[in-house]
Each structure stands twice: as structure tokens, then as C-alpha cells.
Amino acid sequence: MVEKFNEFEMAQKQFDQVAKLLNLDPQVAEVLRWPMREYSFRIPVRMDDGSIKVFQGFRVQHNDARGPNKGGIRFHPAETFDMVRALATWMTWKCAVADIPLGGGKGGIVVDPATLSVGEKERLCRGWVQKMWKNIGPRQDVPAPDVGTTPQMMGWMMDEYSKLVGQYTPGVFTGKPLGGGGSEGRTEATGYGVIYTVREAMKRLKIDPKKSVAAMQGFGNVTQYAAIGFIEMLGGTVACVSCWDRTDKCAYTYSKEGGIDPHFLMTITDQYGTIDRKAAEKAGYKVEDGEAWIGKEADVLMPGALSGAVNAETVKKISKRVKIVAEGANGPCTPEADEYFKKNNIFDIPDFLCNAGGVTCSYFESVQNDANFYWPKEEALQKLDQKMTVAFHKVLDMSIKQKAYMRDAAYMVAIDSVAKAMQLRGWV
Numbered sequence: 511m512v513e514k515f516n517e518f519e520m521a522q523k524q525f526d527q528v529a530k531l532l533n534l535d536p537q538v539a540e541v542l543r544w545p546m547r548e549y550s551f552r553i554p555v556r557m558d559d560g561s562i563k564v565f566q567g568f569r570v571q572h573n574d575a576r577g578p579n580k581g582g583i584r585f586h587p588a589e590t591f592d593m594v595r596a597l598a599t600w601m602t603w604k605c606a607v608a609d610i611p612l613g614g615g616k617g618g619i620v621v622d623p624a625t626l627s628v629g630e631k632e633r634l635c636r637g638w639v640q641k642m643w644k645n646i647g648p649r650q651d652v653p654a655p656d657v658g659t660t661p662q663m664m665g666w667m668m669d670e671y672s673k674l675v676g677q678y679t680p681g682v683f684t685g686k687p688l689g690g691g692g693s694e695g696r697t698e699a700t701g702y703g704v705i706y707t708v709r710e711a712m713k714r715l716k717i718d719p720k721k722s723v724a725a726m727q728g729f730g731n732v733t734q735y736a737a738i739g740f741i742e743m744l745g746g747t748v749a750c751v752s753c754w755d756r757t758d759k760c761a762y763t764y765s766k767e768g769g770i771d772p773h774f775l776m777t778i779t780d781q782y783g784t785i786d787r788k789a790a791e792k793a794g795y796k797v798e799d800g801e802a803w804i805g806k807e808a809d810v811l812m813p814g815a816l817s818g819a820v821n822a823e824t825v826k827k828i829s830k831r832v833k834i835v836a837e838g839a840n841g842p843c844t845p846e847a848d849e850y851f852k853k854n855n856i857f858d859i860p861d862f863l864c865n866a867g868g869v870t871c872s873y874f875e876s877v878q879n880d881a882n883f884y885w886p887k888e889e890a891l892q893k894l895d896q897k898m899t900v901a902f903h904k905v906l907d908m909s910i911k912q913k914a915y916m917r918d919a920a921y922m923v924a925i926d927s928v929a930k931a932m933q934l935r936g937w938v
């Protein structure tokens with residue numbers, strides 16, 4: 511029988527390995543291996559037909575030594591408690607590596623949001639808050655959108671919380687819509703953040719960005735802005751992007767002689783990141799199978815869609831020209847891919863550093879909510895660049911000092927910082 515993959519066991523394994531490398535006090539390690547608080551609850555919702563349906567909800571607060579917990583709420587039919595635990599743990603490391611004063615949290619509801627009407631979605635969102643409001647808040651735990659949840663949903667949730675506590679509290683949820691307490695720059699933040707780290711990696715490897723080519727997977731929020739950034743900020747060329755075609759039920763890779771134009775492609779892409787194949791073909795784009803992106807002649811590979819996309823099989827297709835892998839998605843490279851990168855001297859920018867731009871801008875949103883003073887987009891993006899650049903160099907310095915692979919170095923920076931905060935607060 512094939513053993514079921516368990517994300518939380520993997521998160522603990524990764525932690526144990528780095529704890530050993532860091533010679534971490536076993537008592538400190540014992541605290542960090544487990545979430546500090548976990549909530550599991552049921553949410554009854556009145557459906558449109560008058561019946562009541564009960565949904566399973568979760569929230570996990572992994573560690574708040576560095577500040578209030580932070581992390582998304584996922585609406586997914588296959589959501590599990592262990593998945594939420596793992597994601598909450600990874601959020602602790604992501605906030606620490608980005609050096610934002612927040613801890614790690616994650617939440618979810620077992621549901622396929624596509625099966626709900628707008629009214630049912632709103633009642634479910636409000637129901638989640640009715641169960642959790644005493645244990646979240648700007649100084650406790652600040653949720654955000656994630657898989658299956660949207661800025662509009664955050665608006666409803668913030669409204670429900672504000673009603674329950676009796677005062678307008680925009681900082682309790684981030685990822686809210688612009689005009690409803692959201693931050694300028696949040697849409698671009700993750701993709702641009704990826705590019706700030708790629709820019710720094712290129713400086714380190716002495717690669718001329720203007721002569722460089724990138725191949726990217728996906729064409730959702732992350733890849734769209736990573737592609738724009740690669741072309742407009744670095745002066746490079748994007749050879750291809752890819753997407754899941756919701757009509758044909760398969761993935762395609764889109765490329766064009768001289769490079770793709772992300773602005774044009776965005777005009778023919780739906781809200782789920784599916785490019786209109788016929789419109790692309792009409793505009794002269796070449797359409798290949800979904801895996802073609804990984805074999806393109808490129809200096810930079812940016813897996814920006816799926817976890818496990820670069821694995822034991824697909825990694826063999828990588829062109830000899832690839833020097834940098836920038837992990838825009840969460841968990842896109844498997845341990846076998848890591849081994850290949852190490853052997854072939856490919857510089858990997860690990861996910862929780864590379865895609866930390868999103869949570870960093872979410873932190874900016876709560877800062878602006880607290881101050882009740884909102885920044886222009888240029889200011890938000892300039893602060894984001896500063897944060898991402900410092901975070902990248904902290905990890906790079908650690909990797910040089912410890913002769914460690916970038917992923918291990920990022921874990922070392924993060925775990926060290928959380929362990930120190932716990933010690934300073936007298937927890938351990």
C-alpha cells in the first residue's frame with residue numbers, strides 16, 4: 511500500500527534536520543515542532559434552499575513569539591487538519607525570514623467554494639468569524655485570503671469581526687479590497703518580490719539581466735507580475751508562461767519569438783489564470799504541452815503554479831543554461847530536484863524567501879490600518895523591495911557562512927530568529 515503523503519510530517523522533518531544543523535537546544539526544538547494552539551470547529555450555514563449544512567473549520571496558530579500569528583484561510587474540499595498545521599508552521603518561518611514582526615497561522619474550511627452561491631459564501635465566511643473572533647485580532651492573529659478565498663470574502667469577515675467587537679477593526683484581516691482597507695501594491699507584491707530576489711541572485715552570480723531569459727510556469731497572480739517585473743525591471747525576456755486550460759482540462763505552454771508580452775496575455779486571461787488559447791494562437795503565440803516550459807532554453811526558471819512541479823522526472827528536462835530557480839509557488843521543488851540543483855550548481859531561491867512579498871505587503875496593510883494612514887503604491891513597493899533585498903542577503907550570508915544550500919540557510923535564519931524571540935521573552 512502506498513503511504514499517504516502527510517504535509518505536517520514533512521514540515522516536522524524539515525525542521526528536525528535544520529534543528530540538528532543549528533545544534534538547537536532540544537527543549538526549544540520541542541516547542542517549535544508543534545503548533546501552540548489549534549482550533550477545530552463546525553459551522554452551521556443556512557443554505558439558499560432553507561436547509562442547514564454543517565461545515566468543518568480550522569485555525570492553527572503555530573508560534574507567535576515574534577508577533578501576532580499571520581496566514582491565510584483556505585476553502586478547499588480536501589482540506590485537512592495536518593495540511594493546515596504544516597502551512598501554519600511554514601508561515602512562522604516565512605515571516606521570520608522576511609523579518610516581519612509576525613508569527614505563523616493558517617486556517618481553512620472543508621468546502622469547494624464553486625459549489626456555493628454568493629449568499630452562501632458570505633454566510634459561511636461570517637460563520638467562520640463567529641466561531642473564531644475571540645481568538646483572532648490585530649494583536650492576536652491576522653488571517654488573509656488564500657486558496658479558494660478572495661478579497662471580497664476578507665471584507666465580509668472584517669465586517670463580521672467589527673460588528674462582534676463593536677468597533678471598526680480593519681487590521682484583523684489583510685488582503686481586503688482597495689477602498690475597503692486594502693493596501694496599494696498587494697496585487698503586484700508576490701510577483702515583484704520574486705523579481706527583487708532574482709535581481710539580487712543575478713548580481714551574486716554576475717549574470718547580465720538584460721541578456722537573460724526566463725521560463726515561467728502558470729499565469730496567475732504570481733506569474734503575471736513576475737513576468738512584468740522580469741521584463742520591465744530587469745530588462746530581460748520571458749520565453750514562455752503556462753496555464754491550466756479549464757475548457758480543455760489540460761495544461762499548455764505559451765511562447766513567442768522574441769518573448770511573450772504579459773500585458774497582452776493578461777487581456778485574454780480569465781480570473782482563474784486561464785489564457786484564451788484561440789486568441790493567443792491568433793496573436794502568433796506557439797502553444798505546446800503543459801510541461802514544455804521546463805525544457806526551454808533559459809537562465810531563470812520560475813515555477814509559479816503548482817507544488818511538486820520540479821521533481822525527479824521533470825528536473826531531467828531542464829536546459830543546461832539554467833542558473834537560477836526562483837520558487838514563486840509554494841513547494842514547487844521536491845528533494846530530488848534539490849539534489850539535482852546541488853549537483854549542477856543551480857542557485858535555488860527557496861519558496862518561503864522568494865514568494866514572501868505577498869505576506870510582507872499584507873503586513874504593510876495592517877500597519878496602514880493601525881495608523882489609519884494609507885501609502886501610495888510607489889511607497890509600498892519601494893518598502894517591499896527594501897525588505898525583500900535585506901531578507902535575500904541575510905539568507906545568502908548565512909549560506910556562505912555555513913556553506914549551506916539556500917533552502918537550509920533560509921531555515922537556519924528563520925528558526926534562529928524565532929528561537930531567539932522565545933528566549934528573549936523567557937519562554938524557554
Ligand code: NAD
Pocket residue numbers: 700727728729730731732733752753754755761762782783784800814815816817838839840865866868869
Ligand atoms: P492563481 O490561482 O492566481 O494562478 C494559478 C495559475 O496556475 C493559473 O494560471 C493556473 O492556470 C495555473 N495552473 C494550474 N495548474 C497548472 C498546471 N498543471 N500547469 C500549468 N499551470 C497551471 O494562483 P497564484 O496566486 O498565482 O499562486 C500560485 C502559487 O503561488 C501557489 O502555489 C500559491 O500558494 C503561491 N503563492 C501565492 C501568493 C500570492 O500572493 N498570490 C503568495 C505566496 C505564494
